[in-house]
Amino acid sequence: MTALALILIVLGFIHFAASTRVFYKLIFGRGRPTSKLRNWLHVVGYMYLAVALLPCLQAWNTQMAIVIWLGLLHVGAVVLTLLLTYWPEAVKRLWQFACAGRLGKPFLP
Template sequence: MPVSLAALAAFAFAYAGMTGLSLTMPRHHEQVTGQRVLPSGRRHFFKILGWLLLILAIVPCIQAWGAAVGVVVWFGFLTAGGLLIILMLPYIPRLAVCAAAGAGIIGVLMLFIT
């Protein structure tokens, strides 16, 4: 996988994963959906999905940079994805979640295309 595509896929997975984990918090869930109560099943779904996407973000990093450097690059993308959701969630929460859904789809397509 070329480095540029691996970087795009890893960032997309990291952003989508961090968004999924943020939706497990009642405050952020209320910002996005307007519902005060966060059902337990939905909380578990977002938690599992978020962690799965964060773990999946390491795959393109290791493919492009190898195991030693790939893990370090993965931590960088986790930081960048978390920073982006931190900056977007207070101001445009619904757009942030829609962008995360699109990013997750783009990440999956990148893995299967190359």
């Protein structure tokens, strides 16, 4: 359960990373994020984070679940930071195979 939540959180944070100028380049090659794309990625990212709360709720009572979820947010953010620094290919892979945010991209101007 913890691992699942952590994976979902990392995936969610990838959306946020993709919406920043620096990592947009890593994921989309070139250009910079439009504000519509950014909003879309943020919405999807937040949804991932929210969904990550569900496995926590499964395993613990509500109060503990929220505490653990918040703690995992910290871990996930640091994990992604290190991945982006030392192993960006892995993030690219994850983006291609596990991130729903990319599905919306073609429909945005």
